[in-house]
Amino acid sequence: MKSLGKMIVAIGSENKAKIRAAQLGFDQAFKECQVTIVGCKAASLVSDQPMSDEECIKGAINRAKESLIKVPEAKFGVGMEGGVNNIKDPVDKWYECGWIAVVSRDDPENIGIASTARFELPPKVMHEIIVNKKELAVIMDELTQQTDIRSNEGAMGVYTNSILHRDHIYSHGLIFALSRFITKPEYW
Ligand SMILES: O=P(O)(O)OP(=O)(O)OP(=O)(O)OC[C@H]1O[C@@H](n2cnc3c(O)ncnc32)[C@H](O)[C@@H]1O
Numbered sequence: 001m002k003s004l005g006k007m008i009v010a011i012g013s014e015n016k017a018k019i020r021a022a023q024l025g026f027d028q029a030f031k032e033c034q035v036t037i038v039g040c041k042a043a044s045l046v047s048d049q050p051m052s053d054e055e056c057i058k059g060a061i062n063r064a065k066e067s068l069i070k071v072p073e074a075k076f077g078v079g080m081e082g083g084v085n086n087i088k089d090p091v092d093k094w095y096e097c098g099w100i101a102v103v104s105r106d107d108p109e110n111i112g113i114a115s116t117a118r119f120e121l122p123p124k125v126m127h128e129i130i131v132n133k134k135e136l137a138v139i140m141d142e143l144t145q146q147t148d149i150r151s152n153e154g155a156m157g158v159y160t161n162s163i164l165h166r167d168h169i170y171s172h173g174l175i176f177a178l179s180r181f182i183t184k185p186e187y188w
Helices: 016-029 053-070 124-128 134-142 154-158 166-177
Strands: 004-011 033-039 076-087 092-104 111-115 119-121
Touching: 004 016, 004 053, 016 033, 016 166, 033 166, 053 076, 053 092, 053 111, 076 166, 092 166, 111 166, 119 154, 124 134, 134 154, 154 166
Parallel strands: 004 033, 004 076
Antiparallel strands: 076 092, 092 111, 092 119
16 A cells, blocks of 8 residues: 655644634645644734734734744745625625635745635624724633633534534645645646
8 A cells, every 4th residue: 555645834823613624735735745833922913803804814823833843844934814804895794704814934934825715793892993902712612601712613513503614624725835836837
């Protein structure tokens, strides 16, 4: 039987849902490899509750780059940053999604960036974030009377009756971010 090549991937987070997402995404994108995901603390250098896509992207890139430094044996560094964003026109609504950055050690300037699917956050949740300056994770735990929603099904699970969980949805965003590394070079 052909043995699988081994690959180590760093992720700039110790959040279990994000680590599961990284494993799910890399296992599908690199079927020929046995992938080990190594989580580590990495500073996003943006606010605890990012309020725009731009801020999330910055946070994801910062985390991806720092994770590559912290895990010297890693081939890729991954950053995942959740946050909210406001679409004003044609309807004024707030959405939540995760942004994912993937940095390759071979070519650190070649960064894959993509987002997860997004979902609407209700005005009562946005009121808590904007007026009472609370983080989404805290609001979710209070609303559901559960603990550590962020490491489990996530707000995505709460607002889909557990149909869509944070790990799976983030794995889809990760696979989009990996596109440049796994598809034919002539597509790029
Ligand atoms: O340990 P880290 O990697 O920071 O994981 P985190 O869950 O705190 O995630 P982010 O920093 O990426 O998210 C920014 C904020 O939004 C919250 N958040 C994002 N997505 C969420 C989700 O699906 N469920 C609950 N909270 C979420 C999160 O807890 C923070 O308050």
